[in-house]
Amino acid sequence: MxxxxxxxxxxxxxxxxxxxxxxxxxxxxxxxxxxxxxxxxxxxxxxxxxxxxAGPDGTAVEAIDRADSWVSLLGSEHDWGYTYTPTPLVDGRTIPIPRGRxxxxxxxxxxxxxxxxxxxxxxxxxxxxxxxxxxxxxxxxxxxxxxxxxxxxxxxxxxxxxRIERSRNPHPIAVALMQGSAELGLPITDDLNGPSNEGAAWTNFSATTAPDGSMRRWSAxxxxxxxxxxxxxxxxxxxxxxxxxxxxxxxxxxxxxxxxxxxxxxxxxxxxxxxxxxxxxxxxxxxxxxxxxxxxxxxxxxxxxxxxxxxxxxxxHPLIEGVTARARAPLGLVRDNGGGAMLNWRSSLAGAAPDLHAFVVQGPHATAEVRAEYDLTGDVFAVSPGLMDSRSVGHVRLRSADPGVAPDIQPNFLAERHDLDALVESLDTIQDLFGTRAFADLIEAPLAPAGRLSRREAERYIRRSVSTFFxxxxxxxxxxxxxxxxxxxxxxxxxxxxxxxxxxxxxxxxxxxxxxxxxxxxxxxxxxxxxxxxxx
The missing domain is CATH 3.50.50.60 (FAD/NAD(P)-binding domain)
Structure with missing residues (x-):
C-alpha cells in the first residue's frame, strides 16, 4: 500500500x-x-x-520504500541530524544518532x-x-x-x-551466521520473538517482499x-x-x-x-x-x-561497528536490508536473558577512525556485535532556549565497566564464528580487527568503534x-x-x-x- x-x-x-x-x-x-x-x-x-x-505522485520515495536503501536515509533530509556529545570514553568521537524526521x-x-x-x-x-x-x-x-x-x-x-516477514532468499553471509553458530554449539531458533530469544535466527523485518523479490519497508x-x-x-x-x-x-x-x-x-x-x-x-x-x-x-x-x-x-545500546573480513569472491547484490540473520548469546556477565547480540552486514561496517586505520576496500563483509543489557545512563539537556539549537545528547557509552567488559567478550565470539567451517569458504582474511585481540587492544578497538543501535x-x-x-x-x-x-x-x-x-x-x-x- x-x-x-x-x-x-x-x-x-x-x-x-x-x-x-x-x-x-x-x-x-x-x-x-x-x-x-x-x-x-x-x-x-x-x-x-x-x-x-511521499513524492509528487503520492507514493513513498524510493529510498524509504526499498529496504536495501535505508542507509542512504541517514544524514538525509529525513533525519534530524543529531549527534552524541563526544567524551574521552569514545576517544572524543562525534557519533551520529539518526532520528526520523x-x-x-x-x-x-x-x-x-x-x-x-x-x-x-x-x-x-x-x-x-x-x-x-x-x-x-x-x-x-x-x-x-x-x-x-x-x-x-x-x-x-x-x-x-x-507486516512482519523473514527473508525469502537469505544472503550467503546470513546463511554462514546460522551455520557457524550451530558449529559453536549455539542454539538455532526458529523465531526469536517466540518462546526463546536465545540463539541464531533469521531476522524478522517490518517489511514485505515485493513481486520482483525486493524487500519493501512497512513503516508506521x-x-x-x-x-x-x-x-x-x-x-x-x-x-x-x-x-x-x-x-x-x-x-x-x-x-x-x-x-x-x-x-x-x-x-x-x-x-x-x-x-x-x-x-x-x-x-x-x-x-x-x-x-x-x-x-x-x-x-x-x-x-x-x-x-x-x-x-x-x-x-x-552500544554497537561495535563492526568486525570486518575480506571475502574470497564477490558477494553479489545486497539482499533484504543488507543483513538477514542475527544472533543472541550470553556473556559471562549475563543474567536471566542473553545480553549480547550480533547481525550480519553485507559490506563494510566501520567508523571513520577504523576505516582510516584499516583497508576495507573491495569485497568485504562484517558481523557487528553489541550489548543489549547495557547499564550506562546519560541525559538530554537543552543548550539554549532557541528551539532551533540541537540539545546536548549524551548516552555515556562505556561509562559502566560492565558494558566494556561484555563488549570485549563479544569480539572473541565473532572471531570464533569467523573460524568456523561455515565461514571458511567466504573469508580470505579478517581485516578489522585483523584477528583476536589482547584485552588492551580490544578496549582500544571498542572505544574507536562503539556506536549506536539507534x-x-x-x-x-x-x-x-x-x-x-x-x-x-x-x-x-x-x-x-x-x-x-x-x-x-x-x-x-x-x-x-x-x-x-x-x-x-x-x-x-x-x-x-x-x-x-x-x-x-
Missing part, C-alpha cells in the same frame, strides 16, 4: 482546536492518530516536523529489525514501579500490532497493521496512517515543527507550532499526546518550562513545572515514585492535559530493538485514552 500524499496537503492549515493534538508523526504518533480517530465523534490533529515521505519517524528510516526482547524486560518495568506493565501486557500488545507471516499463535499476532505511516487518511475527523500537518506547549494554569491547553513558516497555536480540548521520541519529547517539554527548574532558569526559560527527571535517564529511550520514564516524570497511565506529573506515549517512558532499556515496544506503548496509550477497542 503506497503512502498517499494528497490528504496531507489538504490539511496544511489546521483548525484552531481539536479534541486531541498529537505531537510527532513517527512510529507512536501514527498509532495514536489511527486509534483515536477511530471514534468519528473525536477530532484529531497529527503534527509532524518533517515532510510526508518524516511521517513514520524512525520506522521510515531504520533498518526494519523486528525484535521484541525477553519477557523479563517488561516484568522489570512493573517491578520497578511502572504498575500494570509486564510481559503479559506487552505480549498482548505486540500481537495486536503484528501481521506475522507465520500466522497467529500464543506469541505472535496476525492481521495487525504492521504505511501500516497505521495511510489506511485512515480519508477520515474526515483526522487531519495531518507536515513540515510543522513544534515550538512549545501552551500552558494555562495547571493544564496544557495546546501546542505552538510552525505552519508555512508562521507560529500558530492549536488548542487541544481533551489533551496533547507527546510522541516526538526520546530526544524531542523532553526537548519540547523543557522548552515549555517543564523540567529541572534551575537548569531551565539558567537558560532564560520560565520554569512552569519542576520535573528534574525530564531529560534524565537517557539510554541506548535505540534512544528513557528520558521521561514512567513510574510510581515522585521522581518519575510520567505515571504508569502515561500522564505527565505536575500538569494536566498531556500524556507521553513514546520511547521516552521506558524506565529501563529492553534487550531488543526498540521499534516493537514503542508500537506497544502507543497501543496501550490509545487504550488508556479511551480509543475504540481494536476488533479484528
Amino acid at each position: 503506497p503512502i498517499v500524499a494528497s490528504p496531507v496537503a489538504e490539511y496544511a492549515s489546521p483548525r484552531a482546536e481539536y479534541d486531541w493534538v498529537i505531537v510527532g508523526g513517527g512510529s507512536a504518533g501514527c498509532v495514536l492518530a489511527n486509534r483515536l480517530s477511530a471514534d468519528p465523534d473525536v477530532s484529531v490533529l497529527l503534527i509532524e516536523a518533517g515532510p510526508s515521505g 518524516v511521517l513514520g519517524g524512525s520506522s521510515a528510516i531504520n533498518a526494519m529489525l523486528w525484535y521484541r526482547g525477553h519477557p523479563s524486560d517488561y516484568d522489570r518495568w512493573g517491578a520497578e514501579g511502572a504498575t500494570g506493565w509486564d510481559a503479559a501486557l506487552m505480549t498482548r500488545l505486540f500481537r495486536t500490532v503484528e501481521d506475522w507471516e507465520g500466522g497467529a499463535d500464543a506469541w505472535r499476532g496476525a492481521g495487525g497493521p504492521i 505511516a504505511r501500516g497505521y496512517l495511510a489506511p485512515v487518511l480519508s477520515r474526515p475527523n483526522l487531519h495531518v500537518v507536515v513540515d510543522s515543527p513544534a515550538l512549545s506547549l501552551e500552558i494555562d494554569g495547571t493544564r496544557v491547553s495546546g501546542v505552538r507550532h510552525l505552519v508555512n513558516g508562521a507560529s500558530v497555536l492549536t488548542r487541544a480540548g481533551r489533551g496533547v499526546v507527546m510522541t516526538a521520541g526520546a530526544i524531542d519529547t523532553p526537548r519540547l517539554l523543557m522548552l515549555s518550562g517543564i523540567g529541572d527548574a534551575d537548569a531551565l532558569g539558567a537558560l532564560g526559560i520560565r520554569p512552569r513545572v519542576d520535573l528534574p527527571g525530564v531529560g534524565a535517564n537517557y539510554q541506548d 535505540h534512544a529511550c528513557g528520558t521521561a520514564r514512567m513510574g510510581s515514585d515522585d521522581e518519575a516524570p510520567v505515571t504508569p497511565e502515561l500522564a505527565l506529573r505536575g500538569v494536566d492535559g498531556v500524556w507521553i506515549a513514546d520511547a521516552s517512558v521506558m524506565p529501563t532499556i529492553p534487550t531488543c530493538n526498540t521499534l516493537a515496544p514503542v508500537y506497544a506503548i502507543a497501543e496501550r496509550a490509545a487504550e488508556l485514552l479511551g480509543a475504540p477497542a481494536v476488533v479484528r
Whole structure:
C-alpha cells in the first residue's frame, strides 16, 4: 500500500482546536492518530516536523520504500541530524544518532529489525514501579500490532497493521551466521520473538517482499496512517515543527507550532499526546518550562513545572561497528536490508536473558577512525556485535532556549565497566564464528580487527568503534515514585492535559530493538485514552 500524499496537503492549515493534538508523526504518533480517530465523534490533529515521505505522485520515495536503501536515509533530509556529545570514553568521537524526521519517524528510516526482547524486560518495568506493565501486557500488545507471516499463535499476532516477514532468499553471509553458530554449539531458533530469544535466527523485518523479490519497508505511516487518511475527523500537518506547549494554569491547553513558516497555536480540548521520541519529547517539554527548574532558569526559560527527571535517564545500546573480513569472491547484490540473520548469546556477565547480540552486514561496517586505520576496500563483509543489557545512563539537556539549537545528547557509552567488559567478550565470539567451517569458504582474511585481540587492544578497538543501535529511550520514564516524570497511565506529573506515549517512558532499556515496544506503548496509550477497542 503506497503512502498517499494528497490528504496531507489538504490539511496544511489546521483548525484552531481539536479534541486531541498529537505531537510527532513517527512510529507512536501514527498509532495514536489511527486509534483515536477511530471514534468519528473525536477530532484529531497529527503534527509532524518533517515532510510526508511521499513524492509528487503520492507514493513513498524510493529510498524509504526499498529496504536495501535505508542507509542512504541517514544524514538525509529525513533525519534530524543529531549527534552524541563526544567524551574521552569514545576517544572524543562525534557519533551520529539518526532520528526520523518524516511521517513514520524512525520506522521510515531504520533498518526494519523486528525484535521484541525477553519477557523479563517488561516484568522489570512493573517491578520497578511502572504498575500494570509486564510481559503479559506487552505480549498482548505486540500481537495486536503484528501481521506475522507465520500466522497467529500464543506469541505472535496476525492481521495487525504492521507486516512482519523473514527473508525469502537469505544472503550467503546470513546463511554462514546460522551455520557457524550451530558449529559453536549455539542454539538455532526458529523465531526469536517466540518462546526463546536465545540463539541464531533469521531476522524478522517490518517489511514485505515485493513481486520482483525486493524487500519493501512497512513503516508506521504505511501500516497505521495511510489506511485512515480519508477520515474526515483526522487531519495531518507536515513540515510543522513544534515550538512549545501552551500552558494555562495547571493544564496544557495546546501546542505552538510552525505552519508555512508562521507560529500558530492549536488548542487541544481533551489533551496533547507527546510522541516526538526520546530526544524531542523532553526537548519540547523543557522548552515549555517543564523540567529541572534551575537548569531551565539558567537558560532564560520560565520554569512552569519542576520535573528534574525530564531529560534524565537517557539510554541506548552500544554497537561495535563492526568486525570486518575480506571475502574470497564477490558477494553479489545486497539482499533484504543488507543483513538477514542475527544472533543472541550470553556473556559471562549475563543474567536471566542473553545480553549480547550480533547481525550480519553485507559490506563494510566501520567508523571513520577504523576505516582510516584499516583497508576495507573491495569485497568485504562484517558481523557487528553489541550489548543489549547495557547499564550506562546519560541525559538530554537543552543548550539554549532557541528551539532551533540541537540539545546536548549524551548516552555515556562505556561509562559502566560492565558494558566494556561484555563488549570485549563479544569480539572473541565473532572471531570464533569467523573460524568456523561455515565461514571458511567466504573469508580470505579478517581485516578489522585483523584477528583476536589482547584485552588492551580490544578496549582500544571498542572505544574507536562503539556506536549506536539507534535505540534512544528513557528520558521521561514512567513510574510510581515522585521522581518519575510520567505515571504508569502515561500522564505527565505536575500538569494536566498531556500524556507521553513514546520511547521516552521506558524506565529501563529492553534487550531488543526498540521499534516493537514503542508500537506497544502507543497501543496501550490509545487504550488508556479511551480509543475504540481494536476488533479484528
